[in-house]
Amino acid sequence: xxxxxxxxxxxxxxxxxxLVAPMxxxxxxxxxxxxxxxxxxxxxxxENFTRLWDPLYLTILWRSVWIAALSTALCLxxxxxxxxxxxxxxxxxxLYLSLVILPFWTSYLIRTYAWxxxxxxxxxxxxxxxxxxxxxxxxxxxxxxxxxILGLVYxxxxxxxxxxxxxxxxxxxxxxxxxxxxxxxxxxxxxxxxLPLCAPGIRAGAVLVFVPCLGTYLTSDxxxxxxxxxxxxxxxxxxxxxxxxxxxxxxxLALMAVATVLxxxxxxxxxxxx
Amino acid sequence: xxxxxxxxxxxxxxxxxxxxxxxxxxxxxxxxxxxxEGFSLTWYRALLRDGDLIEASVNSLIIALGATAIAxxxxxxxxxxLWKRSSxxxxxxLYLSLVTPEIVTGVSLLALFQWIFRFVxxxxxxxxxxxxxxxFSLAYVVVVVLARLRSFDPTLEEAALDLGANxxxxxxxxxLPYLAPSVAAAAMLAFTVSIDDYVITSLVAxxxxxxxxxxxxxxxxxxxxxxxxxxxxxxxTGLGILIMVSERLRRS
Numbered sequence: 001x002x003x004x005x006x007x008x009x010x011x012x013x014x015x016x017x018x019l020v021a022p023m024x025x026x027x028x029x030x031x032x033x034x035x036x037x038x039x040x041x042x043x044x045x046x047e048n049f050t051r052l053w054d055p056l057y058l059t060i061l062w063r064s065v066w067i068a069a070l071s072t073a074l075c076l077x078x079x080x081x082x083x084x085x086x087x088x089x090x091x092x093x094x095l096y097l098s099l100v101i102l103p104f105w106t107s108y109l110i111r112t113y114a115w116x117x118x119x120x121x122x123x124x125x126x127x128x129x130x131x132x133x134x135x136x137x138x139x140x141x142x143x144x145x146x147x148x149i150l151g152l153v154y155x156x157x158x159x160x161x162x163x164x165x166x167x168x169x170x171x172x173x174x175x176x177x178x179x180x181x182x183x184x185x186x187x188x189x190x191x192x193x194x195l196p197l198c199a200p201g202i203r204a205g206a207v208l209v210f211v212p213c214l215g216t217y218l219t220s221d222x223x224x225x226x227x228x229x230x231x232x233x234x235x236x237x238x239x240x241x242x243x244x245x246x247x248x249x250x251x252x253l254a255l256m257a258v259a260t261v262l263x264x265x266x267x268x269x270x271x272x273x274x
Numbered sequence: 275x276x277x278x279x280x281x282x283x284x285x286x287x288x289x290x291x292x293x294x295x296x297x298x299x300x301x302x303x304x305x306x307x308x309x310x311e312g313f314s315l316t317w318y319r320a321l322l323r324d325g326d327l328i329e330a331s332v333n334s335l336i337i338a339l340g341a342t343a344i345a346x347x348x349x350x351x352x353x354x355x356l357w358k359r360s361s362x363x364x365x366x367x368l369y370l371s372l373v374t375p376e377i378v379t380g381v382s383l384l385a386l387f388q389w390i391f392r393f394v395x396x397x398x399x400x401x402x403x404x405x406x407x408x409x410f411s412l413a414y415v416v417v418v419v420l421a422r423l424r425s426f427d428p429t430l431e432e433a434a435l436d437l438g439a440n441x442x443x444x445x446x447x448x449x450l451p452y453l454a455p456s457v458a459a460a461a462m463l464a465f466t467v468s469i470d471d472y473v474i475t476s477l478v479a480x481x482x483x484x485x486x487x488x489x490x491x492x493x494x495x496x497x498x499x500x501x502x503x504x505x506x507x508x509x510x511t512g513l514g515i516l517i518m519v520s521e522r523l524r525r526s
Contacts, residue, residue: 003441004358011352011412015367018409019374022382025389039388078286085283088276096283098521103290105463105517107470109487110506113494114293117300117503124296127308157290215375217473222494232377239381239477249385252378263373 023256030249040245048250057234057251064230067145067220068213071152075160075209076202078153083164083201084194087171097165104158112222115151116142119223143225151219156212160205167201168194207266211259231255294510301503317504326489327505334486337400338469341407345468346461348408349415350453354445356416357423368413379410380477387478398480406478407471411464418463418524422456423449455523462520466513 030048032040051057086096103111118124119141126138141147171194179189217232224230229237231251238248304314321327356365371379383406387398426449434444450457472487479485486509493502 003445004355007351008355008361008364010348011355011368011416012361012364014348014409014412015364015371018383018405019367019371019379022379022386025385026378026382029385078289081279081282082286085279088279094525098518099287100290101521102514102517103294105466106294106510106513107487107506109470109472109490109494110297110510111294113490113502113506114297116494117297118293120497122308124300124308154289154293157286211373212375215377217375217377222491232375235377235381236477239384245385248381252381255375256378259373259375260370263369 026249026252029246030253032246034244034246048246049254051247052251052254060229060234061231063145063228064214064232067149067152067228067230068210068216071149071156071213072160072206072210074149074153075157076206079157079160079164079205080198080202082157083161083168086161086165087168100158100161108155109218111155112151112219115147115154116222119147119150142223143227145224145228147223148220148228148230151223152213152216155219156209159208159212163204163208164198164201167198171197204266207262211262215255215259294506297503298507298510301500301507303500306500317500318508320501321504321508324501326484327486327501330484330486330489333400333483334469337403337407337475337483337485338465340404341411341468342461342465344404344408345411345415345464346457349412349460349464350419350450350457352412353416353419353423354449354453356420357426368416371410372413372417376410376471376473379406380474383409383474384477398478398483400480400483402478402480403475403483403485406474407468410471410474411467414463414467415460418460419453419456421524422453426452455526459520459523462516462523466516466520469509470513 029040031044031046033043033045033047035041052061082100086093086100089096116123120126121138121140121142123141125141126135129135130138175193175197176189179193180186184192215232216230217236220228220230220233221236232255235248235251235255238244238251242248300308300310301317302313302315303310304316305311352364352368355361383402387402391397430448430452431444434448435441439447470487472485472491475485476488476491479488486505490502490505493499
């Protein structure tokens with residue numbers, strides 16, 4: 001047991017330094033006042049939190065929530081059939097699964113840039129449509145909510161497919177056969193047996209997609225431009241351009257609170273990551 | 275239904291992979307516009323002459339290798355410790371670090387560093403980036419190694435202890451060799467998440483520690499640039515190979 005404690009100590013210390021201490025600082029800053037030259041100063045106040053209710057910021061919060069929710073719904077819609085396909089593909093399962101995992105690990109930044117270069121005015125989509133004579137002026141595909149949602153679905157689809165696949169994989173085939181024996185058609189079995197049994201996977205996938213979408217910064221920054229400012233961009237802006245650290249800290253805390261509550265709610269016993 | 279599902283899967287995989295394939299194809303285009311004019315390596319030659327890009331790549335490699343080495347060693351030890359007896363605090367904080375939005379991790383680390391710098395004469399630089407990277411990649415290492423430990427038979431360690439090994443000896447000579455493939459896989463994942471990070475890095479980097487993703491981001495913001503296609507293709511290919519090897523090791 002001494003060895004175990006010694007082995008855990010450095011990681012515990014690092015978590016204190018890189019996670020707990022930074023969060024504590026943010027928590028303290030969120031109750032302070034913005035300093036004259038950036039930074040923070042006294043007096044203590046709760047004004048940073050009440051400011052979040054300002055219509056200007058409520059618009060941003062609301063936009064973040066509906067964009068994240070819509071992206072999550074689209075991931076579920078697109079991810080479920082894919083997970084079903086992988087779970088039913090027998091020997092090739094591992095290959096098909098790797099094809100989903102691969103983009104999940106390869107550079108988020110570059111994958112976002114790939115969509116930038118496809119969607120821009122002189123990108124492949126517009127150039128192709130123009131050369132086919134279907135459009136005269138390039139379509140405004142980039143720098144809007146649609147582009148951000150597309151980017152989010154593209155980036156986080158694997159987060160949905162993996163938990164869905166995990167539950168589908170463990171599904172008891174006897175139940176499906178029983179449904180078929182009792183006269184259910186394949187579609188009926190899917191909707192009335194498979195889908196309800198997948199509820200834990202759907203719940204896990206939904207949270208795993210919703211949380212990073214809600215806190216996204218890069219996707220909205222690159223694909224949304226100045227038109228689609230989300231909470232993540234608001235936070236970043238407070239710590240850089242506007243230099244209003246206390247307000248940025250309060251916004252971070254609010255974002256963190258929502259994310260933590262959601263994630264610990266789906267982290268069920270026996271299915272824990274750690 | 276089976277047919278439909280397979281057709282759908284083809285479309286879904288196309289959605290996941292074609293954007294990067296197009297990027298790769300156009301990195302070999304001799305024209306700088308989105309019209310294919312012929313095969314050329316112009317942009318790859320241009321990137322080799324780009325001083326900023328080379329310097330940033332070197333920085334990124336130093337940071338990623340440093341952070342990976344530290345995170346892999348400490349994360350492996352921590353996984354073993356958690357396997358012996360779980361600790362809700364350590365496990366909980368690792369889980370939290372995994373799910374904290376990157377932007378929040380970034381600004382909170384920035385706030386901490388700036389606060390520390392009031393008392394210590396230091397500045398943002400490679401060291402702060404490496405520390406931040408160790409912080410967010412530790413959890414990945416622990417998850418991967420812990421998964422492997424779950425299939426480890428503890429009686430093997432007990433046998434080693436009975437035969438006279440001390441606790442550390444049993445870990446080093448019996449458990450660690452069993453874990454080796456997962457440790458290698460974990461290191462590759464840690465390297466991948468480190469070399470790829472933009473959001474956290476850009477907040478805690480100093481003027482002398484520009485990383486590759488930071489340069490890529492700046493280039494992407496400026497717009498059309500075929501050199502960027504070439505860089506991206508090289509990175510995606512490199513990381514792709516690393517991930518495939520890591521996956522294979524993890525499953526073995």
